[in-house]
Amino acid sequence: MIYPPKPQAGDKVAVLSPSAGLPGILPLPFEAGLTVLREEFGLMPVEFPATRVMGASARERAADVNAAFADPSIKAIIASIGGDDQITVTPHLDDAVIRANPKPFFGYSDNTNLLLHLWNLGIVAYHGGSVMCQFGRCGGTHPASAESLRAALFTSGPYTLPESFEFSDVDKPWDDPASFDAPPPMRACDGWHWHNPDRVVEGATWGGNLEILSWLLMADRGIRPAAAYEGMVLIVETSEELPSAEEVFRILRNMGERGLLAKFPAILIGRPKAWSLNHRLTPAESAKYADDQREAVLKALTHYAPATMAVFDVDFGHTDPQVVIPYGGQIRVDGPARTITVTY
Structure with missing residues (x-):
């Protein structure tokens, strides 16, 4: 796996919408994220044609990705946000251009498609850090998120993930300026x-958003034979759609039936998002949702990978604060020391 060269302060970075063009209809968090990139991270964000176009075709969005990799002045690529149809975009990517011009790519959720695509090309990418959610977070980027993003963007080498003892998964309306106060x-x-x-388990990471992984498995898109994942560390997390515990179990069960789960000696499970504007759970309901999801994962592991080490509620994915996980990069999961160290 190749770790692409890192940007430096003053460099240009592409901000793209490979999934949904939500910056076009919800500009407030996007503009806030651009400001943070410029003023706090010292980077120069560059938008491409489809970045603010809701409903852009798969070919148009792929053209932006291809152009960003091809442009020698662009030193990193950051997704604006996720969506639900990036699986239609990856067939239009120019793999020769991407291989010849590897660059750090940051994204999660539906961007699992691109993360996996880059992994199959031998390029380490970064699970986390979208313009609208982390950089454009209401009230400013969370300090723990900012520290992880800086380390992943600008440095190389080991980084011990911080363990958070407070979190939020409650969304504020992005169309209300007061939300950003x-x-x-x-x-x-x-x-x-x-x-x-x-x-202690050391290896390369693989996985992403669990719902998107299930779609990729159904489409047989970019999935290798189970033996290819031997010794790797699986990272999975769930989205604001709040999949049920039964659905989580079924996805993992099917991965077990495919022979995948047993190949991973360790698995990290992101802190589940248990509230959204469409699912306004009470604190008690949210706690039960998280407990039920944990039991679903343990049930699948009991059946298919009883010896696998698992770490639940790691601060990656659809949670705040969010840490960045190198996708295809090295990770050390130290059970006796209760530490997780990634290599950026």
Whole structure:
């Protein structure tokens, strides 16, 4: 796997919408994110033609990705946000151009498609850090998110992930300017939960958003034979659509039936998002949702990978704060020390 060269302060970075062109209809978090990129990270964001176009075709969005990789002045690529149809975009990517011009790509959720595509090309990418959600967060980027983003963007080498004891998954309306006056409300949490923490596992990461992974598995898009994942560390997280515990179990069960789960000696499960504007759960309901999801994962592991070490509620994916996980990069999961160290 190749770690692409990192940008430096003053460099240009592409901000693209490979999934949904939400910057065009919800400009407030997008503009806030651009400001943070310029003023706090010292980068020069460059928009491409489809960045603010809701409903842009798959070919138009792929053309932006191809152009961003081809442009020698662009030193990194950051997704504006996710969506639900990036699976239609990746067939139009120019792999020869991307291989010849590897660059750090940041995104998560539906951007699991691009992360996996880059992994198959031998390029390390970065799970996390979208313009509208992390850089454009209401009230400013969370300090823990900002620290991880800076390390992933500008440095190379080991980075020990911080364990958060407060979090938020409550959304503010992005069409209300008042939403950006203060950060979202934070809630206390217990940190990470460990299962089978009796060893140290080192390897490359693979996975992403669990719902998107299930679609990729159904389409047989970019999935290799199970033996290719031997010794890797699986990273999975769920979205604001709040898939049920039963659905989470079924996806993992099917991965087990395919022979995948048993290949991973360790798995990281992101802190589940348990509230959204379309699913306004009470704190008690949110806690039960998270507990039920954990039990669903453990049930699947019991059947298909009983010896696998698992770490629950790691701060990646659809949660705040969010840390960046190198996709295809190296990770060390130290059970006895209860630490997780990635290599940026």
